[in-house]
Amino acid sequence: MGQTQDNGSEDIVVLAPQAAKMAAFFDSLGLGYQQAFEGRKTSQIQAAERLMGRLDPGARVLDVGCGTGLPTAGQLSEGGMDVTGIDVSEGLLAHARRQVPGARFARADLFDRSLDIGPFDAVVSFYSLVDLSADMFIAALERLRDLTVTGGTVLVAVSERRTDDEVRFMDTSYRPALCRREDLDGWARQAGLWVDELNICPEQGAEGQPETGLYLWARRFRDSHPSRS
Numbered sequence: 443m444g445q446t447q448d449n450g451s452e453d454i455v456v457l458a459p460q461a462a463k464m465a466a467f468f469d470s471l472g473l474g475y476q477q478a479f480e481g482r483k484t485s486q487i488q489a490a491e492r493l494m495g496r497l498d499p500g501a502r503v504l505d506v507g508c509g510t511g512l513p514t515a516g517q518l519s520e521g522g523m524d525v526t527g528i529d530v531s532e533g534l535l536a537h538a539r540r541q542v543p544g545a546r547f548a549r550a551d552l553f554d555r556s557l558d559i560g561p562f563d564a565v566v567s568f569y570s571l572v573d574l575s576a577d578m579f580i581a582a583l584e585r586l587r588d589l590t591v592t593g594g595t596v597l598v599a600v601s602e603r604r605t606d607d608e609v610r611f612m613d614t615s616y617r618p619a620l621c622r623r624e625d626l627d628g629w630a631r632q633a634g635l636w637v638d639e640l641n642i643c644p645e646q647g648a649e650g651q652p653e654t655g656l657y658l659w660a661r662r663f664r665d666s667h668p669s670r671s
Contacts, residue, residue, distance in 0.1 A: 455550065472533055482647075485643035504564070505528070505567075507552075509534045518545075562591065584634065586598065587662050598657075600655070623640060630658060641656075
């Protein structure tokens with residue numbers, strides 16, 4: 443698979459074609475993406491608050507798919523965490539740097555094996571692992587695991603998709619990959635994570651439609667395959 447060089451940030455970033463396509467889409471949305479979800483992220487905010495209760499002051503936290511920095515990176519930074527945010531969209535990152543000056547932000551692709559950051563005490567990914575096949579979702583969880591210290595927390599939120607019916611998102615539509623609550627535990631264990639719990643929360647999508655959010659709480663253990671013990 444080919445790759446695309448991008449000079450939008452200070453460093454040259456190499457994005458795979460799919461990541462470059464997503465970056466262009468979110469660049470076009472700008473703050474409209476943030477505004478579409480204002481008042482609709484109660485569960486996400488509560489999860490970040492709960493995470494901070496588990497961490498020491500100044501703990502290193504990575505926000506994967508941080509977008510404009512709000513609410514999560516800003517919430518964690520204001521809570522005394524040492525926050526780094528990554529995203530493929532330079533347009534969204536420009537807003538994040540302005541809105542959350544207390545955090546660091548970098549343009550990066552989670553699947554770029556040359557990405558040299560971390561490890562972190564906790565890694566969060568709220569609704570950034572969208573439309574991934576099972577194999578790619580497991581690979582993403584493996585990357586989150588690799589960026590986390592032994593015993594550290596991996597917190598992932600995704601929308602549950604039980605069918606591939608079209609979903610409306612920001613004046614467009616697409617057919618999502620399946621992502622069911624009964625699959626997540628197995629996917630996390632295949633990725634070498636120890637699953638603590640899975641919270642099921644009512645949410646609202648960008649168009650105001652009811653959705654179900656799945657919040658996976660997991661940890662990295664020395665044994666990369668805890669389910670085999």
